[in-house]
Amino acid sequence: MRHQPFFAAIVVATCLGCGGESERGSSKVILPEQEAPAETATTETPVANSTPATTTTPAADPMPMETTPAETAAPAETTTTASGPSGALPRLYGRITVEGAAPELAPIAAGAAAAACNVAIIANEAVVVGPDGGLANCIIYLKAVPDGVEIPPAHADPLVVDQKSCQFVPHVSFARVGQLVDYHNSDAFAHNVRSSPFRNPGFSTTAGPGGSIPFTYEQSESRATQIKCDIHTFMTGWHMVLDHPWCGITDENGNFEISGLPEGELEFVAWHEKKGYIERSFTLQIDAASDIERNYEVAASELAD
Amino acid sequence: MVMSPLQFRPSVAAISRAACLALLLAAVLPISGCSDGQASYKHRESFEELAPFAKDYLGEKLDEHFGTPTQPVVWEDLPLRLHAADARVVASTSGSTGLRTLTVTVSDENLAIEPGMEVMFLSGARLGEEEIGWIEEYDAETGVITFETELTGPAPAEGDRVVFGPGAVIQRGRMLYAEHCQHCHGVSGDGNGPTAQYLNPLPRDYRMGVFKFTSTAQPARASRTDLSRIVENGIPGTYMPSFKLLEPDEMSNIIEYVLYLSMRGELEWRMTQFLATDYSQEAVSERIADGESRGEIEEGFAEAIADEGEIAEEWTLRVELITESWQAGQEESSTIYPREPRVEPTPESIARGRLIFLGADAKCATCHGDSGLGDGPQTLAVQPPDPLTGDVHTEPGLFDSWGNEITPRNLRSNIYRGGRRPLDLYRRIHSSIKGTPMPAFGTSLSDQQIWDLVNYVMTMPYEEYSPGVGSDPPGTAELRALLPPPMDPAAEVETPAADTTEAAADTE
Numbered sequence: 001m002r003h004q005p006f007f008a009a010i011v012v013a014t015c016l017g018c019g020g021e022s023e024r025g026s027s028k029v030i031l032p033e034q035e036a037p038a039e040t041a042t043t044e045t046p047v048a049n050s051t052p053a054t055t056t057t058p059a060a061d062p063m064p065m066e067t068t069p070a071e072t073a074a075p076a077e078t079t080t081t082a083s084g085p086s087g088a089l090p091r092l093y094g095r096i097t098v099e100g101a102a103p104e105l106a107p108i109a110a111g112a113a114a115a116a117c118n119v120a121i122i123a124n125e126a127v128v129v130g131p132d133g134g135l136a137n138c139i140i141y142l143k144a145v146p147d148g149v150e151i152p153p154a155h156a157d158p159l160v161v162d163q164k165s166c167q168f169v170p171h172v173s174f175a176r177v178g179q180l181v182d183y184h185n186s187d188a189f190a191h192n193v194r195s196s197p198f199r200n201p202g203f204s205t206t207a208g209p210g211g212s213i214p215f216t217y218e219q220s221e222s223r224a225t226q227i228k229c230d231i232h233t234f235m236t237g238w239h240m241v242l243d244h245p246w247c248g249i250t251d252e253n254g255n256f257e258i259s260g261l262p263e264g265e266l267e268f269v270a271w272h273e274k275k276g277y278i279e280r281s282f283t284l285q286i287d288a289a290s291d292i293e294r295n296y297e298v299a300a301s302e303l304a305d
Numbered sequence: 306m307v308m309s310p311l312q313f314r315p316s317v318a319a320i321s322r323a324a325c326l327a328l329l330l331a332a333v334l335p336i337s338g339c340s341d342g343q344a345s346y347k348h349r350e351s352f353e354e355l356a357p358f359a360k361d362y363l364g365e366k367l368d369e370h371f372g373t374p375t376q377p378v379v380w381e382d383l384p385l386r387l388h389a390a391d392a393r394v395v396a397s398t399s400g401s402t403g404l405r406t407l408t409v410t411v412s413d414e415n416l417a418i419e420p421g422m423e424v425m426f427l428s429g430a431r432l433g434e435e436e437i438g439w440i441e442e443y444d445a446e447t448g449v450i451t452f453e454t455e456l457t458g459p460a461p462a463e464g465d466r467v468v469f470g471p472g473a474v475i476q477r478g479r480m481l482y483a484e485h486c487q488h489c490h491g492v493s494g495d496g497n498g499p500t501a502q503y504l505n506p507l508p509r510d511y512r513m514g515v516f517k518f519t520s521t522a523q524p525a526r527a528s529r530t531d532l533s534r535i536v537e538n539g540i541p542g543t544y545m546p547s548f549k550l551l552e553p554d555e556m557s558n559i560i561e562y563v564l565y566l567s568m569r570g571e572l573e574w575r576m577t578q579f580l581a582t583d584y585s586q587e588a589v590s591e592r593i594a595d596g597e598s599r600g601e602i603e604e605g606f607a608e609a610i611a612d613e614g615e616i617a618e619e620w621t622l623r624v625e626l627i628t629e630s631w632q633a634g635q636e637e638s639s640t641i642y643p644r645e646p647r648v649e650p651t652p653e654s655i656a657r658g659r660l661i662f663l664g665a666d667a668k669c670a671t672c673h674g675d676s677g678l679g680d681g682p683q684t685l686a687v688q689p690p691d692p693l694t695g696d697v698h699t700e701p702g703l704f705d706s707w708g709n710e711i712t713p714r715n716l717r718s719n720i721y722r723g724g725r726r727p728l729d730l731y732r733r734i735h736s737s738i739k740g741t742p743m744p745a746f747g748t749s750l751s752d753q754q755i756w757d758l759v760n761y762v763m764t765m766p767y768e769e770y771s772p773g774v775g776s777d778p779p780g781t782a783e784l785r786a787l788l789p790p791p792m793d794p795a796a797e798v799e800t801p802a803a804d805t806t807e808a809a810a811d812t813e
Contacts, residue, residue, distance in 0.1 A: 208666050
């Protein structure tokens with residue numbers, strides 16, 4: 001090394017920035033030990049709505065709309081498609097439908113594999129189409145919050161994602177950054193949750209029968225995050241994780257609604273797990289009285305296996 | 306593979322390297338590297354799928370902060386032991402022409418401070434001074450350094466930060482890495498060196514920041530101790546040999562360089578993922594098809610990489626997160642120790658462990674098979690698409706986070722890759738094998754249950770069982786009778802307890 005010019009340059013700018021003293025507080029994410037919240041949470045969560053996996057029709061998907069912002073009333077409380085949007089203005093709502101005959105996806109598990117989950121058949125929830133052709137589980141979200149917009153705080157209630165009869169319930173859900181997500185296991189056997197986000201650290205942890213895995217996402221995601229179970233590898237579910245409340249998930253009739261929007265020029269994304277982007281980006285000029293309807297038709301061929 | 310044999314040549318001339326860097330930066334060739342056969346970092350496949358302007362941006366950004374293998378940039382933000390030694394100025398004396406000696410207190414000595422080492426000031430009045438100081442003499446007792454030639458310019462003040470042998474650990478680590486590791490793990494740490502094509506399992510690809518066998522909690526990074534344990538002992542049952550003959554400082558230098566490669570790789574990976582959402586070649590053509598013009602897209606990109614743009618902020622955030630998570634992994638609190646001492650490996654404990662292994666609380670047999678041969682029904686299932694790797698599976702099989710096919714461990718082979726101490730097995734079960742489908746059971750099993758499982762797993766290689774009579778060891782039926790009944794007896798289930806073998810047949 002003697003008298004070799006030192007050829008590893010120091011990036012001076014960063015030196016200046018940190019001054020050698022920078023104490024970065026460690027913000028390690030450690031899964032807490034099992035805690036109680038599941039007990040109280042399950043009673044008031046969307047999970048109680050329906051029992052999907054025991055039927056053979058995929059339409060019985062539970063309502064994911066409960067996970068939209070607090071001010072949003074679940075618009076599809078009833079089974080008709082007539083129930084219009086009801087949230088506060090400014091608002092974006094609409095319906096996503098399937099063009100053509102809804103594809104029939106093969107069940108993700110049947111026979112002994114399903115019997116191990118105490119059901120006869122486990123429907124593939126990648127495509128859930130309502131009786132009138134509404135496409136459920138599409139995610140429509142505001143891509144980024146414009147500067148200066150005040151963001152309402154996240155739900156104090158945890159988002160409960162249940163694992164029941166080897167299905168994630170709800171199959172698609174929306175979590176706020178900082179909101180507690182309680183991965184519950186209602187089955188009589190162990191499940192694992194592997195979360196593979198793009199921006200947050202992932203994890204892979206087991207919940208025994210009746211157990212729970214509490215987790216909090218610290219970063220907003222730009223795309224939906226897949227969750228799966230390594231013990232029953234056919235099980236998948238999806239989360240949208242955002243640092244704001246402006247996200248809608250279509251219900252079993254294909255309806256969505258995002259209410260109480262901020263004003264300004266807003267960029268939205270519409271996505272579905274099978275289709276991919278329904279619309280990669282669309283920009284809307286929102287003012288106080290905006291009440292915008294936006295409908296999509298997705299070709300059935302794009303949802304087939 | 307873009308490997309040439311020249312990449313194994315140790316670097317010989319500092320000057321040609323310097324010229325090479327100048328060429329590299331001037332010509333803005335972030336991908337191809339130098340044409341004279343010097344080692345260069347290779348980008349991951351998904352990087353190559355970005356739009357050209359996004360590749361240019363990220364490639365340059367990485368070069369700027371990490372340099373090339375032969376000319377590493379020492380980036381102070383990274384939580385690495387970069388320098389031979391780190392110190393603070395206590396006092397200084399001047400000779401006739403300038404700074405003559407320096408009295409320092411050394412805080413970290415990663416390599417012995419020796420005459421001939423460079424001295425670099427990282428704070429105070431001498432920060433950024435071009436004149437380089439060289440150590441002529443160092444007295445470890447008094448902490449007095451004498452310079453070979455006196456330094457002109459401002460005098461340092463008490464408390465100024467000064468380093469000796471700046472970047473020396475990375476330099477030396479890189480040389481040792483090239484000598485011992487590179488032919489399997491690759492120049493970029495992508496696990497794809499020239500030898501890798503002959504190996505199964507494949508060498509570790511460091512570029513996701515994930516290492517399999519750790520002592521740390523499930524979401525935490527590997528500790529340096531974990532990495533040195535692997536380098537020292539190797540990984541039984543794989544091609545990773547033991548490097549016990551390395552000197553301790555050689556070992557630690559290699560590990561710093563592996564961490565350096567890992568951080569570079571992870572930053573590349575995370576940024577590529579982030580950019581791919583809007584700026585992959587595919588996304589750009591989709592956006593153009595949707596009516597945007599190429600000019601608009603490039604304008605938007607230019608805005609996003611400018612100060613306070615979303616891409617620029619993502620870079621800053623990523624660096625912070627990578628730094629914080631590696632630092633957290635090194636903290637004692639991240640290391641997992643059993644909460645209760647090991648349960649005696651009595652026949653009762655072993656029998657309890659076997660029940661857990663076969664039972665519904667842990668479902669070990671789903672992957673490892675009833676008799677632990679690694680042939681559970683999950684190995685015959687076709688996996689759903691993986692959004693992180695982008696892989697769509699059509700054939701049965703389990704896959705790890707790197708997208709490689711993987712088999713559950715055959716627990717009868719008596720080979721334990723992450724170590725064979727009871728504590729090692731406890732940690733595998735408690736905190737998972739990271740980057741693989743083996744999940745963490747620390748949240749769902751009690752310590753007693755984990756120890757029972759450890760006790761059972763350790764007896765499995767010696768458990769009686771005869772091939773040809775099915776893979777169930779004797780007594781399995783009796784044990785099954787003890788298992789809890791299925792949750793919902795009303796459902797149409799014949800004998801769910803026998804599901805595993807049937808499920809296997811069914812999936813076929």
